[in-house]
């Protein structure tokens with residue numbers, strides 16, 4: 472390519488950038504207008520709701536449907552995710568608590584869902600995220616709920632039994648783990664590998680093959696593991712991209728998870744009900760009486776109405792030894808007439824039924 476051609480193309484890019492800039496600013500002014508309208512139409516004592524997950528899901532879906540390349544759908548939606556995040560921050564900067572410290576996959580999930588224009592607050596434990604939301608110190612919390620290799624995150628499920636929370640969104644994150652060391656580490660003398668217990672489990676086979684005799688030490692998060700090895704001489708950490716970058720660690724090996732499709736699902740918790748979008752999921756907790764056929768009775772209404780169950784999990788109940796509660800996720804919104812009917816049927820048989828929330832299926 473000649474210098475001339477390159478120059479001409481850059482002139483075109485500059486002109487396009489000016490147009491993009493103008494359009495983004497116009498969109499941001501529109502969002503400010505939306506905020507004004509929302510404020511003006513409030514009833515006495517009503518609190519304005521600026522963040523609208525159902526609308527955001529529609530915007531991102533529309534972008535993906537209309538996109539004709541060359542950028543991929545996900546890439547394009549990510550760009551719009553950030554534009555919308557900044558527009559919302561003009562209306563109201565959201566405060567989001569997540570399972571920290573900085574650099575965790577939960578932080579990455581929070582950014583994927585809300586974009587980067589939020590005020591984020593790392594918490595030391597899952598229960599603290601719940602408490603922070605319950606106390607009204609933040610608008611939303613982000614917690615991991617299940618991993619495709621290791622299964623349920625029990626701390627999260629148990630926290631739902633203790634707190635009244637509304638689930639208002641979900642996000643799935645592909646989890647890639649790397650073996651990381653600090654600049655002073657002698658790679659042939661690694662005697663300890665730190666990570667979160669779930670991450671150590673997700674890399675078990677790789678560790679057995681490459682570091683069979685090295686001590687594996689479980690710590691509170693993989694970001695914490697990364698932080699520790701920064702100053703140590705003979706230890707390594709298993710953590711993801713964010714933690715590697717944050718603590719400036721070297722990657723001795725990349726993508727060491729045993730299953731290439733290793734993914735974690737995260738939930739956004741708050742106290743805002745989300746209206747239907749037409750492509751939603753619902754999460755409920757049910758406890759049934761301890762009698763033969765109870766689980767069957769619980770599942771029949773779903774089957775009879777052709778409702779797609781996406782997950783069922785069992786946890787010991789807090790109310791008695793050898794009694795259990797079921798966490799169930801299914802496709803549909805609790806305001807859909809069909810789903811309403813199913814929930815009514817279940818509540819006739821159940822000891823207790825709680826709808827944790829209906830929310831748009833993850834778009835990104």
Ligand SMILES: O=C(O)C(=O)C[C@]1(C(=O)O)C=C[C@@H](O)C=C1
Pocket residue numbers: 502505506521522523524526527530554555558559562
């Ligand atoms: O449509 C709204 O209610 C808006 O506030 C605008 C907007 C946007 O930028 O598109 C911003 C924040 C909301 O979460 C959803 C959408």
